[in-house]
Amino acid sequence: MELTKAVLAHIVSTDDKIHSYVTVTQDTALKQAVDADKRIKDKSATALTGIPAAIKDNMCTSGTKTTCSSKMLENFVPPYNATVVEKLNDSGMVMVGKTNLDEFAMGSSTENSAFGVTSNPWDYDRVPGGSSGGSTTAVAADQALFALGSDTGGSIRQPAGFCSVVGLKPTYGRVSRYGLVAFGSSLDQIGPVTKDVTDAALVLNTIAGYDAKDSTSVNKPVPDYTKALTGDIKGLKIGIPKEYFVDAMQPEVRTAIEVAIKQLQELGAIVEWDVSLSLTDYALATYYLIAPAEASANLARYDGTKYGHRATDGDSMWDIMEKTREDGFGTEVKRRIMIGTYALSAGYYDAYYKKAQSLRRLIWKEFNQAFSKYDALVTPTSPTVPFKIGEKTNDPMQMYLSDICTLPINIAGIPGLSVPSGFVDGLPVGLQILGKSFDEETILRIGHAYQQATDWHTKKPALK
Amino acid sequence: MTTNTATKYETVIGLEVHAQLLTNSKMFCSCSTDYAGKEPNTHVCPVCLGMPGVLPVINKKAVQYTIMTALALNCEIPEYTKFDRKNYPYPDLVKGYQISQFDMPLSLNGWINVTTDDQTRRIGITRVHLEEDTARLMHRQDPSGETYSLVDVNRSCSPLMEIVGEPDIRSPEEARQYLMQLRSIVQYLGVSTGNMEEGTFRCDANISIRPEGMKELTTKVEIKNMNSFKAVYSALDYEVKRQQEVIGSGGTIVQETRGWDDASGTTNSQRSKEHAHDYRYFPEPDLPPLAISKTWVDQLKANLPELPVARRQRFIDDCGLSEYDASLLTATKIQADWFEQAVKLSSKNSAKAITNWMNGELARLLNSTGTDFMDTKITPQNLVALIDLIDKGTISNKLAKTVFEEMFATGKKPAGIIEAKGLTQVSDSGQIDGIIEKAIEDNPNAIADIKAGKEQALKFLVGQVMKLSRGRANPQMVNKLLIERFK
Numbered sequence: 001m002e003l004t005k006a007v008l009a010h011i012v013s014t015d016d017k018i019h020s021y022v023t024v025t026q027d028t029a030l031k032q033a034v035d036a037d038k039r040i041k042d043k044s045a046t047a048l049t050g051i052p053a054a055i056k057d058n059m060c061t062s063g064t065k066t067t068c069s070s071k072m073l074e075n076f077v078p079p080y081n082a083t084v085v086e087k088l089n090d091s092g093m094v095m096v097g098k099t100n101l102d103e104f105a106m107g108s109s110t111e112n113s114a115f116g117v118t119s120n121p122w123d124y125d126r127v128p129g130g131s132s133g134g135s136t137t138a139v140a141a142d143q144a145l146f147a148l149g150s151d152t153g154g155s156i157r158q159p160a161g162f163c164s165v166v167g168l169k170p171t172y173g174r175v176s177r178y179g180l181v182a183f184g185s186s187l188d189q190i191g192p193v194t195k196d197v198t199d200a201a202l203v204l205n206t207i208a209g210y211d212a213k214d215s216t217s218v219n220k221p222v223p224d225y226t227k228a229l230t231g232d233i234k235g236l237k238i239g240i241p242k243e244y245f246v247d248a249m250q251p252e253v254r255t256a257i258e259v260a261i262k263q264l265q266e267l268g269a270i271v272e273w274d275v276s277l278s279l280t281d282y283a284l285a286t287y288y289l290i291a292p293a294e295a296s297a298n299l300a301r302y303d304g305t306k307y308g309h310r311a312t313d314g315d316s317m318w319d320i321m322e323k324t325r326e327d328g329f330g331t332e333v334k335r336r337i338m339i340g341t342y343a344l345s346a347g348y349y350d351a352y353y354k355k356a357q358s359l360r361r362l363i364w365k366e367f368n369q370a371f372s373k374y375d376a377l378v379t380p381t382s383p384t385v386p387f388k389i390g391e392k393t394n395d396p397m398q399m400y401l402s403d404i405c406t407l408p409i410n411i412a413g414i415p416g417l418s419v420p421s422g423f424v425d426g427l428p429v430g431l432q433i434l435g436k437s438f439d440e441e442t443i444l445r446i447g448h449a450y451q452q453a454t455d456w457h458t459k460k461p462a463l464k
Numbered sequence: 465m466t467t468n469t470a471t472k473y474e475t476v477i478g479l480e481v482h483a484q485l486l487t488n489s490k491m492f493c494s495c496s497t498d499y500a501g502k503e504p505n506t507h508v509c510p511v512c513l514g515m516p517g518v519l520p521v522i523n524k525k526a527v528q529y530t531i532m533t534a535l536a537l538n539c540e541i542p543e544y545t546k547f548d549r550k551n552y553p554y555p556d557l558v559k560g561y562q563i564s565q566f567d568m569p570l571s572l573n574g575w576i577n578v579t580t581d582d583q584t585r586r587i588g589i590t591r592v593h594l595e596e597d598t599a600r601l602m603h604r605q606d607p608s609g610e611t612y613s614l615v616d617v618n619r620s621c622s623p624l625m626e627i628v629g630e631p632d633i634r635s636p637e638e639a640r641q642y643l644m645q646l647r648s649i650v651q652y653l654g655v656s657t658g659n660m661e662e663g664t665f666r667c668d669a670n671i672s673i674r675p676e677g678m679k680e681l682t683t684k685v686e687i688k689n690m691n692s693f694k695a696v697y698s699a700l701d702y703e704v705k706r707q708q709e710v711i712g713s714g715g716t717i718v719q720e721t722r723g724w725d726d727a728s729g730t731t732n733s734q735r736s737k738e739h740a741h742d743y744r745y746f747p748e749p750d751l752p753p754l755a756i757s758k759t760w761v762d763q764l765k766a767n768l769p770e771l772p773v774a775r776r777q778r779f780i781d782d783c784g785l786s787e788y789d790a791s792l793l794t795a796t797k798i799q800a801d802w803f804e805q806a807v808k809l810s811s812k813n814s815a816k817a818i819t820n821w822m823n824g825e826l827a828r829l830l831n832s833t834g835t836d837f838m839d840t841k842i843t844p845q846n847l848v849a850l851i852d853l854i855d856k857g858t859i860s861n862k863l864a865k866t867v868f869e870e871m872f873a874t875g876k877k878p879a880g881i882i883e884a885k886g887l888t889q890v891s892d893s894g895q896i897d898g899i900i901e902k903a904i905e906d907n908p909n910a911i912a913d914i915k916a917g918k919e920q921a922l923k924f925l926v927g928q929v930m931k932l933s934r935g936r937a938n939p940q941m942v943n944k945l946l947i948e949r950f951k
Contacts, residue, residue, distance in 0.1 A: 059517070060515075060516065066516070068516070073516065076516070078515065078517070177519060178517070179517040179518075180517055181516040185749035186749035212521065213521060214750075215520070216519075216750060216751075216752060296551075296744075297549050297551055297744075300551060300553060300559065301514045301559045303560065305555045306514065306615075317613070321553065321555075341744065344746055345742055345744060346744075349744075353746060
């Protein structure tokens with residue numbers, strides 16, 4: 001209870017500057033804190049009982065608004081809980097609020113929100129990354145002890161890197177997507193945003209597992225991920241794919257990443273530089289066909305007839321439906337719906353969507369081949385440190401490039417972890433560790449060992 | 465191109481049939497499908513409402529029913545199948561796309577034989593696949609005359625099986641027979657109620673005409689809104705004539721969708737090809753492809769119930785029925801089951817008598833009262849009881865029809881009706897003699913004629929005796945006693 005009250009008070013005093021939250025759920029939190037205290041007294045508590053947490057506002061919470069940071073769902077209150085929320089509730093979590101995101105998780109800066117921009121706690125003039133920017137700023141600024149994010153092309157890892165927190169995108173199918181408002185259904189995955197790797201393992205323990213409500217979730221036993229955190233990475237083979245060190249990479253970020261990799265070497269890992277993943281260049285194009293194609297269908301349901309925003313000034317049913325979508329969606333969402341619709345259209349399907357699917361298989365295969373030689377791959381999470389708010393909003397292509405190191409991982413469906421690995425002029429740098437499908441254990445083990453040897457994850461923003 | 469009116473045309477028809485499957489729960493969620501006649505929007509959940517964040521889960525029973533149907537239609541069942549999204553906006557489509565199957569359906573390449581006027585032809589089945597039904601729109605008007613629509617989501621996400629036929633049908637009658645046979649098959653399999661009027665069995669048709677001998681397909685027209693077998697026949701019959709007239713008068717057929725209007729007996733243009741949808745099909749990412757095990761298919765195949773064609777043959781072979789009678793009895797499963805139950809109950813082999821009552825009196829009464837066979841009050845037990853009473857001579861054949869009518873109207877047992885109405889046959893010679901005395905008394909002229917050897921007069925007297933007994937006297941005995949008397 002004390003912890004919950006302290007976090008709620010801290011949100012009040014800091015969130016006008018950062019704007020992590022779309023909705024602060026004080027009443028729910030206080031009620032859950034009472035229950036948590038009871039469980040702690042009963043000795044039926046779990047590792048997460050009573051822990052104040054934030055949920056990205058694209059996961060359904062029964063009775064609490066779930067807006068996706070879109071005008072379209074401004075007043076939408078779901079009648080059901082996402083499976084992950086249900087699991088966290090069962091574990092005794094205290095939900096303090098719903099965090100801001102790029103509308104429908106489409107973006108890399110949390111600037112595309114109908115309810116305001118989120119600022120980076122390390123520099124309020126800079127973006128926190130996105131789309132789970134609100135979740136990573138909440139954890140970075142101690143407005144929550146952990147958060148859930150969703151990651152379609154880097155939306156957990158890239159903002160985790162930008163905010164100097166830990167972000168994990170589990171293997172596709174490891175965590176149920178039921179109740180996650182869909183963006184790119186074959187790419188979306190929910191994962192934890194935490195202060196350190198141990199917490200990430202604890203949260204993953206709770207949210208992972210097969211769900212009969214999600215046919216794409218995989219029926220594989222969930223290990224105790226904390227058991228993987230041995231601190232020992234001696235002899236692990238780590239490959240460094242050279243294509244992830246792009247030309248546009250900031251030299252200081254490159255240096256920071258190289259230092260981090262050397263640290264892994266010192267810990268006993270066998271590092272091989274200059275590994276080639278030759279298809280990396282095609283990942284961006286592949287992603288920007290598949291994700292918008294799926295999104296164009298996923299977002300078709302928002303037509304004002306059932307829930308959410310509805311235009312009132314139309315002349316006919318069709319007119320109202322069109323106007324609803326015209327006012328309800330922001331520019332980036334509309335752009336992606338149009339790209340996706342085009343990619344699926346008769347006459348273009350083979351040239352775009354189908355070709356992207358073929359490339360997807362090849363990219364998956366290339367990763368598989370790499371993982372036959374290496375236990376993990378290590379790359380930067382982003383080529384740069386956080387950029388200025390407004391810097392890339394008028395240049396979608398530049399914005400898309402900020403996810404260049406994270407997109408291919410969703411295409412392949414493999415797990416990826418971003419851990420804090422230094423600062424350039426006071427701005428965070430993230431290290432990305434990639435693993436085999438369903439081998440979250442190895443990447444958590446590497447991340448954990450790295451955090452045993454470094455203190456980047458203990459640094460806190462001044463919040464000034 | 466010149467068209468002379470003497471050109472003979474061939475009709476080319478392909479039917480697309482949608483059958484709602486009789487599963488307990490919906491196609492992709494656990495809501496009950498028992499919504500018929502229930503309050504709107506009471507059989508719904510976040511999934512079938514298309515709420516943000518929901519995911520579909522495949523109903524295995526629906527897959528099983530589709531495979532069973534496909535097997536009954538001689539289809540191949542590929543090893544892998546997948547679902548796709550068919551995108552189009554409409555307020556009855558809650559997600560803005562329908563989960564259907566595009567290029568990897570559950571089954572392919574089947575056929576059935578269809579008989580019309582002693583001609584039997586093989587009609588190809590392109591595919592049988594599975595999809596979800598839409599919600600239902602109800603169009604209303606407020607007092608000011610403004611129209612609006614209400615959405616009932618109960619039907620949304622119900623399992624719908626689509627049977628796509630090849631353009632092999634050559635006449636409206638063949639289309640009707642094909643459709644009736646499909647209906648009969650889904651009913652025999654127990655996978656659908658197959659009711660066209662209630663919309664659990666729906667049919668759209670593609671129809672074109674071409675000069676006889678031509679191999680290529682010509683421009684087709686799609687016909688919708690046919691809600692009965694009769695409507696299918698009438699709409700296609702109308703459309704054949706309309707297309708012939710258009711071509712005959714030098715016009716060309718436009719590719720379009722036309723709706724059948726029962727009231728006017730015409731088809732009317734609804735949508736032309738320029739406004740056709742691009743459905744932008746793509747694989748449903750929320751459902752991994754399904755592997756259909758051969759063992760399962762073999763098991764389903766081995767356990768298929770007897771189908772109409774086989775049952776008809778069995779009725780002919782085992783019960784000695786004519787092909788015509790057997791066809792009538794096996795047209796619907798419920799009727800064939802009823803027949804078999806009656807045959808099983810009859811003390812001796814009364815199959816022929818049962819058939820005659822069913823295809824004769826019962827059919828006539830059902831028809832004249834507009835009753836569905838399903839709702840008949842007569843039970844197999846009661847029909848068998850009536851036949852027994854006739855055989856025992858308790859009641860005459862003629863009076864049995866009156867009793868049958870009463871059974872049809874009330875559902876009562878024949879013995880009770882006979883007793884209440886005093887219709888028992890009189891076979892007691894003393895009693896009949898008494899009536900004969902009275903008849904002789906009343907008809908002195910006839911007696912004279914009989915004595916003069918006129919056969920006609922004897923017959924007349926039999927009739928008089930029957931009349932005096934109100935039909936109850938045993939006619940054979942009356943005949944016998946009168947002959948003895950005047951010998």
